[in-house]
Amino acid sequence: MTTVASAPQSGTPNTVSAGDTPEVDDEDLRAILAQTREFIRTAVVPREQEIADADEIPADLRAQAKAMGLFGFAIPQRWGGLGLDLAQDVELAMELGYTTLALRSMFGTNNGIAGQVLVGFGTEAQKVRWLERIASGEVVASFALTESGAGSDPAGLRTAAVRDGEDWVITGDKRFITNAPVADLFVVFARTRPADDSGPGIAVFLVPAGRPGLSVGVKDRKMGQEGSWTADVHFDGVRVPGDALVGGSEDVGFRAAMTSLARGRVHIAAMAVGQAQRALDESVEYAATATQGGTPVGDFQLVQAMLADQQTGVMAGRALVRDAAAKWVSGEDRRIAPSSAKLFCTEMVGKVADLAVQVHGGTGYMRDVPVERIYRDVRLLRLYEGTSEIQRLIIGRGLVRRARSVR
Incomplete structure (x- = not known):
């Protein structure tokens, strides 16, 4: 595959911050989506079983993803994305979600929860040191937040x-660090003081792999998502x-x-829509071709009802994500809408996969x-x-809170 879009070299003025206005026009976006769809459906889908069996993304697919710019699709162009x-x-994301979720996981943290910490909150020196290498795929970044006693609620962090x-x-x-x-590079969240009136006391650090004490x-x-690797990470007096x-x-x-x-919740919701579309397409194809007692399965009204429920869920999810x-x-809503999209779409894809x-x-x-495989893979999204x-x-x-604020 050829590169889907060329990004300006480092030093190009960055006139926007992440998530504000697009740096890619509609024509280029159509080209990116078309080439991504071709890559997913002709190069990755036929090798899904290979990926599952080996529990690994093949090196040639990884190289193609790098060449296409997928390791930095959400990184500003100033930094090579x-x-x-x-x-x-x-x-x-809806295109990427059409295949094994392990593929997106390979570069998801670079673009998402790890990369966006640097894009939105890093110093200029930190961006210069890391972002171009993250966008190119030279550096794989991990988002080290979750702990055994602090998963969905970071306020419970005990790492110090x-x-x-x-x-x-x-x-x-x-725990469970993708x-x-x-x-x-590990983007590590740690407590520097107990929570107090001035804030929760949680800081974030950039810790390169190989530091003494890091294992x-x-x-x-x-259960699923073979090819997407997670593991525990231990910090034993790691000095930075x-x-x-x-x-x-x-x-x-x-x-x-x-x-x-x-921000990542909206992306995950879109991934769920892509996976739901794949489950629907597989269902329609099977219903149209498989027979029971000489009658195509899709001719049975109860099967048609299941397809209808799947289609409705996919369409609703796509509209909500957008x-x-x-x-x-x-900037209208960066809290309720992301959670609404993730809640609906990840629950929806579970129902579509079950059907x-x-x-x-x-x-x-x-x-x-x-x-x-889809049935097992999507369970994690919730x-x-x-x-x-x-x-x-x-x-x-x-x-x-919104209701109280307008009184």
Whole structure:
């Protein structure tokens, strides 16, 4: 595959910040989406079983993704990325979501929750050091937030960072960290003081892999998403210099985490729509060709009803994702809308995947059948970057606060 779009060299003036206005016009976006769709459907889809069996993305597919700019699609062009805003990002995510979710996971943190911390909150020196290499795929970034006692609620963090002269010393454990086994850079959230009236006391640090005291556990064995690697990460007195503190401020961490997670929720919702579309397409194809007692399965009205429910869910999810992304870009709503999109779309794709297995009957329960893999893969979407329960709390609390604020 050829590169989907060429980005300006470093030094090109950056007139926008992430998530404000697009750096890519409609014509270029159409080209990016078309080439991504071709890559996904002709190069990746035929090798999904290979990826699942090996629990790894093949090196040639990784190289193609790098050449296409996919490791930096949401990184501003100033730093070598494609510069998609969130409204454009979700269109790409719906294409990426059509295949195994492990592919997107390979470069998801570079563009999303890890990369956006640097884009939105890093110092100029930190951006110069890391962002171009993140956008090119030379550096794989990991977002090290989750702990055994602090998952959807970062306020419960126990990993500690203590100042020692000009340095910081980090001690603690992280869980379920995506790309940890291959990460070159860990974006690490740690508590520098107890929460008080001035803030939650959470800072974020840039910790290169290989630092003394930093170790990565064995790859997690998960229900699904083979090829997407996660692992525990341990920090045993890991020393980093003062300039590793993102934004140069101890008070940046919690806000950086919340902002990056909220943006990422819209992206995850779009991924869910793409996966739901794939499950629907597999269901329609099976219903149109498979027979029961000599009659095509799709001629049975109850099967048609299941297809109708799938189609309705996909269309509703797509509309909601686009609306939430537009509200993010305009600044109208960067809290309730992202959580609403993630809640609906990740729950929706679970129902669509379940119906896909049902349409396939016993065949849908067999390994090596796409809908069986999809059924397992999408279950995780309701858990990471904030569970469905957390999204409901954010939405409900936000609505009450909004009502009180207008009185």
